[in-house]
Amino acid sequence: MISFSQVTKHYAGRPVVEGISLSIARGAFVALVGQSGAGKTTLLKAINRLVEIDSGAITIDGEDVTALPLAALRRRTGYVFQGIGLFPHMSVAENIWLVPRLQGVPIDGRAERVARLLELVALPPVLADRYPAQLSGGQAQRVGFARALAAEPSLMLMDEPFGALDPVTRSELGRAYRALHERMGLTSLLVTHDMAEALLLADRIIVLGEGHILADLPPRELLAYRGHANVQAMIDVVRDQTDRLDALGRSDG
Amino acid sequence: MSCEIRPTGSMRWGDRMADIGIALPDLLRLVQAHLFLSGCAVAAALLVGLPTAILAARNRRIGAPMLGLISLLQTIPGLALLALFYPLLLLAGRASGLPIPALGFLPALLALGVYALLPIVRNGVAAIRGIDPALVEAADGLGMTGPQRLLLVELPLGAPVILAGIRTAAVWTIGTATLATTIGQPSLGDLIFSGLQTEDWRRVLVGCIAAAALALLIDFVLALMESGLAVRSRGRLGAGIALLLTIVAGAVLPIPDRTGSVGTAPGRTIIVGAKNFSEQYILADLIETRLRKAGYRTERRDNLGSAIAYRALAAGDIDVYVDYSGTLWANVLSRTDTPPAKAMLETLGRELAQRDKVRLLGSLGFENAYAFAMSRKRAQVLGIGDLGDLARASPRLRLATDLEFLNRPEWRAVENHYHPSFSAARAYSPTFMYRALGDGSADVITAFSSDGRISAMDLVTLSDPRGALPHYDAVLLLAPRPAREARVVAALQPLIGRIDIGMMRGANWMVDRDNDKRTPREASAWLAAKIGPAM
Ligand SMILES: Nc1ncnc2c1ncn2[C@@H]1O[C@H](COP(=O)(O)OP(=O)(O)O)[C@@H](O)[C@H]1O
Ligand SMILES: [Mg+2]
Numbered sequence: 001m002i003s004f005s006q007v008t009k010h011y012a013g014r015p016v017v018e019g020i021s022l023s024i025a026r027g028a029f030v031a032l033v034g035q036s037g038a039g040k041t042t043l044l045k046a047i048n049r050l051v052e053i054d055s056g057a058i059t060i061d062g063e064d065v066t067a068l069p070l071a072a073l074r075r076r077t078g079y080v081f082q083g084i085g086l087f088p089h090m091s092v093a094e095n096i097w098l099v100p101r102l103q104g105v106p107i108d109g110r111a112e113r114v115a116r117l118l119e120l121v122a123l124p125p126v127l128a129d130r131y132p133a134q135l136s137g138g139q140a141q142r143v144g145f146a147r148a149l150a151a152e153p154s155l156m157l158m159d160e161p162f163g164a165l166d167p168v169t170r171s172e173l174g175r176a177y178r179a180l181h182e183r184m185g186l187t188s189l190l191v192t193h194d195m196a197e198a199l200l201l202a203d204r205i206i207v208l209g210e211g212h213i214l215a216d217l218p219p220r221e222l223l224a225y226r227g228h229a230n231v232q233a234m235i236d237v238v239r240d241q242t243d244r245l246d247a248l249g250r251s252d253g
Numbered sequence: 254m255s256c257e258i259r260p261t262g263s264m265r266w267g268d269r270m271a272d273i274g275i276a277l278p279d280l281l282r283l284v285q286a287h288l289f290l291s292g293c294a295v296a297a298a299l300l301v302g303l304p305t306a307i308l309a310a311r312n313r314r315i316g317a318p319m320l321g322l323i324s325l326l327q328t329i330p331g332l333a334l335l336a337l338f339y340p341l342l343l344l345a346g347r348a349s350g351l352p353i354p355a356l357g358f359l360p361a362l363l364a365l366g367v368y369a370l371l372p373i374v375r376n377g378v379a380a381i382r383g384i385d386p387a388l389v390e391a392a393d394g395l396g397m398t399g400p401q402r403l404l405l406v407e408l409p410l411g412a413p414v415i416l417a418g419i420r421t422a423a424v425w426t427i428g429t430a431t432l433a434t435t436i437g438q439p440s441l442g443d444l445i446f447s448g449l450q451t452e453d454w455r456r457v458l459v460g461c462i463a464a465a466a467l468a469l470l471i472d473f474v475l476a477l478m479e480s481g482l483a484v485r486s487r488g489r490l491g492a493g494i495a496l497l498l499t500i501v502a503g504a505v506l507p508i509p510d511r512t513g514s515v516g517t518a519p520g521r522t523i524i525v526g527a528k529n530f531s532e533q534y535i536l537a538d539l540i541e542t543r544l545r546k547a548g549y550r551t552e553r554r555d556n557l558g559s560a561i562a563y564r565a566l567a568a569g570d571i572d573v574y575v576d577y578s579g580t581l582w583a584n585v586l587s588r589t590d591t592p593p594a595k596a597m598l599e600t601l602g603r604e605l606a607q608r609d610k611v612r613l614l615g616s617l618g619f620e621n622a623y624a625f626a627m628s629r630k631r632a633q634v635l636g637i638g639d640l641g642d643l644a645r646a647s648p649r650l651r652l653a654t655d656l657e658f659l660n661r662p663e664w665r666a667v668e669n670h671y672h673p674s675f676s677a678a679r680a681y682s683p684t685f686m687y688r689a690l691g692d693g694s695a696d697v698i699t700a701f702s703s704d705g706r707i708s709a710m711d712l713v714t715l716s717d718p719r720g721a722l723p724h725y726d727a728v729l730l731l732a733p734r735p736a737r738e739a740r741v742v743a744a745l746q747p748l749i750g751r752i753d754i755g756m757m758r759g760a761n762w763m764v765d766r767d768n769d770k771r772t773p774r775e776a777s778a779w780l781a782a783k784i785g786p787a788m
Contacts, residue, residue, distance in 0.1 A: 050393055074396030085391025089409050089485065098405075099395055131485075147395070 007056035031198035034208035078148035138169035294365035306377025356570035361438035369422035376418025380411025437554030526574035538777035547744035612736035615749035622725035653695035705762025
């Protein structure tokens with residue numbers, strides 16, 4: 001379980017995240033949604049301390065993250081982001097095996113484990129010996145997921161992981177990850193600015209605006225939300241699009 | 254080419270290489286010394302530069318001033334930087350009481366290392382700062398520690414850019430290392446500088462070509478490695494590393510020395526110094542030959558500045574060299590009077606021993622002093638034999654001097670003692686001064702008395718009955734340590750008083766003339782033969 005209490009972060013004297021308190025249950029799939037600059041990334045990175053907060057506290061299973069050794073905290077937390085960040089000088093297998101290597105796991109088990117992780121993200125085992133430059137964008141981000149999962153983390157932090165992918169790959173990979181989340185019993189935090197994606201993948205959606213929580217609801221209830229205008233506007237866009245698509249389908253048939 | 258001047262012993266390649274002005278083993282030894290020095294300098298720069306670059310890349314507040322400082326050092330001319338380390342190390346040695354050598358390898362290494370720093374630090378910073386931020390975020394997000402990120406991500410990814418910096422540094426260093434000769438560290442610059450001094454263009458050319466070839470070779474090898482890293486080709490990288498290791502091995506492999514043995518002579522190594530003109534090279538070669546025959550190994554520190562040479566001897570950085578009594582009198586003892594030659598030598602011997610424990614072994618038998626010279630025929634016709642005669646005839650005569658004589662105390666002394674009034678007095682560079690005398694546009698010149706041209710042009714030097722001009726007897730000086738070693742003294746003693754002015758002029762002429770030019774070593778062998786069986 002992760003809990004935030006009164007978490008605040010300033011940049012250049014301006015609060016970017018302000019007084020955030022919330023808790024996330026083990027096994028939950030939470031989407032953090034909000035417009036660009038809302039503070040989503042900042043909040044996510046505060047968990048594995050890629051961002052150091054100014055005040056408040058974040059705990060994982062009751063332990064304050066600032067009390068944990070930094071490397072250990074990060075190695076047991078899966079982190080996937082839009083930039084993917086595969087190391088171009090390492091093969092796919094070497095990339096995937098990085099965290100176990102940092103942890104000093106003996107290399108004998110590597111081939112087998114890498115093959116299993118590739119299978120998990122629906123990639124053929126032959127890719128193990130390729131270099132990142134030889135992969136498509138979708139393949140690369142699947143490897144990114146495999147690398148994040150290699151040390152068997154229980155918590156996955158994802159910052160717009162599908163942001164750079166084409167819509168088909170994006171939806172495919174989203175669904176594949178949701179299945180993994182179920183199968184491996186992960187706790188997942190997904191940052192996205194795409195409300196439709198959040199509604200379709202997550203169990204709980206937290207809408208951020210200017211550093212504050214504007215709404216915090218399961219998808220179905222969020223669809224019925226009436227309140228903050230910005231939140232409503234975000235939902236309306238999704239609804240409007242589906243309505244127009246429906247209308248388009250009807251007029252065609 | 255006459256046989257008598259041919260050096261003896263097992264100079265197997267000597268004959269074939271004579272036409273490029275240097276024997277092959279000697280050339281190889283210089284190439285080795287050059288490579289070794291350059292390699293060590295780049296390695297030292299890497300050792301200091303890479304951590305500096307990492308620090309500067311991580312911390313901009315340190316980075317900017319650090320790069321500024323290194324760029325500033327870079328603007329100091331190479332020669333000045335090299336010369337600067339001599340007094341610095343001398344001071345450091347004196348302040349710390351440690352035996353820090355102020356001459357030779359150490360200052361050369363330091364100066365070249367400082368020079369190599371800029372490209373290494375600049376490219377290092379660029380390499381690390383240029384890494385895709387997404388990769389840095391990934392490295393951090395995966396839980397790499399700072400050193401792990403450096404080792405696993407930043408250095409491998411930055412390697413091509415870092416190597417490009419090393420490449421630039423290596424090429425610069427190999428070029429600049431030619432200047433190391435001026436602070437007594439052997440390099441290919443020995444050929445260039447001595448070639449320039451003796452106007453032996455073959456030596457200059459060989460030195461330049463060898464240095465350029467070394468630079469090109471290293472550039473090629475490092476470029477191979479760089480492209481191997483950039484395109485991740487193990488083959489290219491491997492070939493580059495193999496070549497580099499071969500070159501490193503070549504730089505430290507022993508080369509048979511002049512006597513044919515592989516540097517295992519029993520005695521210790523004696524360091525022979527020389528200033529930067531032909532006579533000094535010839536005499537240093539002669540001293541080396543004597544010491545080698547006595548079983549010592551020898552090394553050379555050539556092209557020492559006049560001010561550096563004596564201090565280097567007193568500090569023990571060189572063991573033996575030839576200086577001139579008048580120079581020591583004025584520069585070391587700061588005396589302005591001009592006593593008779595014998596008194597001057599006695600005082601020098603006493604004071605140098607007392608002050609610096611330096612031993613003045615004795616005069617070689619000739620002087621290299623300022624002397625007025627004119628053609629023998631003209632002197633006879635005008636009845637001029639000494640400076641008094643010259644002064645009386647001076648209103649009808651034109652004087653040609655070197656560039657500085659008319660501003661020197663020697664000229665004032667001559668004016669005070671003899672009151673000449675030449676119809677014209679003009680300053681020339683030495684070569685043109687002799688031409689002026691040759692083509693009749695001057696009647697008298699101020700020559701150096703051991704200059705080979707005096708004999709070759711059949712000139713006479715005029716005596717100085719009133720003792721206006723100071724004496725410049727060539728004297729053999731020993732550093733404190735060899736001064737106490739009987740075997741060294743015994744090996745060099747036979748040179749004392751054995752070289753007369755005619756012999757020295759002859760040897761100098763062999764090296765300085767334009768046609769059938771000989772190397773200083775050949776001239777020293779000729780001189781040794783002349784000195785006779787005692788040698
Ligand atoms: N390192 C930083 N330095 C200064 N400002 C930052 C930094 N990171 C984020 N910000 C600012 O903080 C605000 C929130 O950023 P972020 O959390 O990245 O938003 P989101 O991910 O929701 O788009 C933005 O206005 C952004 O410009
Ligand atoms: Mg963001």
